[in-house]
Amino acid sequence: MECNEKRGIATRIIHHQGCSCGNTGAVCPPIYPASTYKQAGPGESSGFDYSRSGNPTRKALEDYIAELERAHSGYAFSSGMAAISAALMIFQAGDHIVATEDLYGGSYRLLTSILNRFGIKHTFVDTSDARAVAAALRPETKALYVETPTNPLMKIADLDALGALARKKRIMLIVDNTFMSPLLQNPHVFGADVVVHSATKYLGGHSDLVMGLATARTEKTAKSIKHIQNGVGAVPAPSDCWLLMRGMKTLKARMESQQRAARLIADWLTTRPEVSRVFYPGLSSHPGYNIHNGQASGPGAMISFYARNRAIADAAFKNVRLWTLAASLGAVESLIASPPRMTHATFPKKELQRLGINEKLIRLSVGLEDPHDLIKDLEEAFKAASK
Numbered sequence: 001m002e003c004n005e006k007r008g009i010a011t012r013i014i015h016h017q018g019c020s021c022g023n024t025g026a027v028c029p030p031i032y033p034a035s036t037y038k039q040a041g042p043g044e045s046s047g048f049d050y051s052r053s054g055n056p057t058r059k060a061l062e063d064y065i066a067e068l069e070r071a072h073s074g075y076a077f078s079s080g081m082a083a084i085s086a087a088l089m090i091f092q093a094g095d096h097i098v099a100t101e102d103l104y105g106g107s108y109r110l111l112t113s114i115l116n117r118f119g120i121k122h123t124f125v126d127t128s129d130a131r132a133v134a135a136a137l138r139p140e141t142k143a144l145y146v147e148t149p150t151n152p153l154m155k156i157a158d159l160d161a162l163g164a165l166a167r168k169k170r171i172m173l174i175v176d177n178t179f180m181s182p183l184l185q186n187p188h189v190f191g192a193d194v195v196v197h198s199a200t201k202y203l204g205g206h207s208d209l210v211m212g213l214a215t216a217r218t219e220k221t222a223k224s225i226k227h228i229q230n231g232v233g234a235v236p237a238p239s240d241c242w243l244l245m246r247g248m249k250t251l252k253a254r255m256e257s258q259q260r261a262a263r264l265i266a267d268w269l270t271t272r273p274e275v276s277r278v279f280y281p282g283l284s285s286h287p288g289y290n291i292h293n294g295q296a297s298g299p300g301a302m303i304s305f306y307a308r309n310r311a312i313a314d315a316a317f318k319n320v321r322l323w324t325l326a327a328s329l330g331a332v333e334s335l336i337a338s339p340p341r342m343t344h345a346t347f348p349k350k351e352l353q354r355l356g357i358n359e360k361l362i363r364l365s366v367g368l369e370d371p372h373d374l375i376k377d378l379e380e381a382f383k384a385a386s387k
């Protein structure tokens with residue numbers, strides 16, 4: 001893989017060599033549906049011998065994400081959860097993982113109801129508190145598993161501090177970078193060993209595919225993930241790899257526009273009597289504002305807020321017309337969600353209450369519509385509460 005370190009991200013997104021076909025000059029990669037590959041002699045491989053183990057279209061995508069994340073190598077999976085599972089299958093019975101407490105619901109389910117059955121233990125902590133993270137470490141701790149910003153409370157973990165802690169303790173740092181995308185944040189730069197993405201979200205960007213990606217900082221980690229990808233076999237179809245690369249090419253244009261709109265909407269929310277608190281790392285009032293600015297080049301396009309009361313929140317969910325009430329995020333259409341009843345329904349009720357993930361909390365994923373229309377739509381939905 002040719003890595004053009006000096007080129008800007010916009011150029012690297014468009015001109016990655018895997019995104020074209022060297023043989024024909026085609027400006028997008030071909031889709032190779034082949035499941036198997038002819039060998040010149042027994043065991044004489046062209047580099048590809050069976051498509052679960054490796055496929056040229058998938059390889060183009062894997063090299064592409066590795067370049068964008070500044071990783072040693074990348075691996076593609078059939079969903080974000082498959083990528084996260086692969087990252088966590090590096091560990092074995094008796095190992096312990098310290099993870100963010102307000103984690104994506106599916107990652108919570110994986111740790112608490114699947115990996116636990118294989119003897120992989122976990123402790124949840126507020127990873128925006130580096131001292132709490134250090135205090136949760138045990139002799140058998142093998143990894144920190146972190147989201148920043150978190151889902152849905154937008155808490156910020158200090159990647160530099162956690163990277164230093166992981167190095168000092170000789171444990172792995174794994175970061176779910178779905179909310180930021182490689183455009184805004186590159187956790188490997190701070191020492192993260194593995195970065196995972198739900199490519200279903202910003203990378204795909206169009207709500208028309210489910211996929212996951214994992215990147216590794218070192219060759220050793222890359223080998224472990226590749227072994228799991230091949231051995232477990234949760235690989236994506238070549239046509240989906242192609243579709244994802246098509247989406248990724250417009251990542252910068254989409255994310256910058258969505259982020260601009262999100263800033264306007266977050267500012268507007270802070271002025272509203274119906275809103276008691278806004279969680280957005282682009283607001284200087286956000287407790288993680290400085291840390292976030294030190295490790296990411298923008299606040300992204302996800303916003304959470306508390307409605308002042310339940311009636312206002314219910315009215316918003318019921319009366320919005322432009323915002324689609326749906327799980328997922330990061331795509332061209334704006335979505336509104338109720339985390340405790342949707343994305344985080346897998347958490348125990350008590351834990352949701354403790355974390356403050358309640359019915360007054362509203363999560364927004366800002367899309368590509370005119371932001372003024374989005375604001376007007378929310379304003380009208382709020383008004384319905386007072387009727």
Ligand SMILES: *Cc1c(COP(=O)(O)O)cnc(C)c1O
Nearest residue numbers: 079080081104151178198200211
């Ligand atoms: C959606 C999501 C996932 C899971 O990804 P899938 O593609 O749905 O399997 C993991 N982490 C975060 C932060 C997500 O938003």
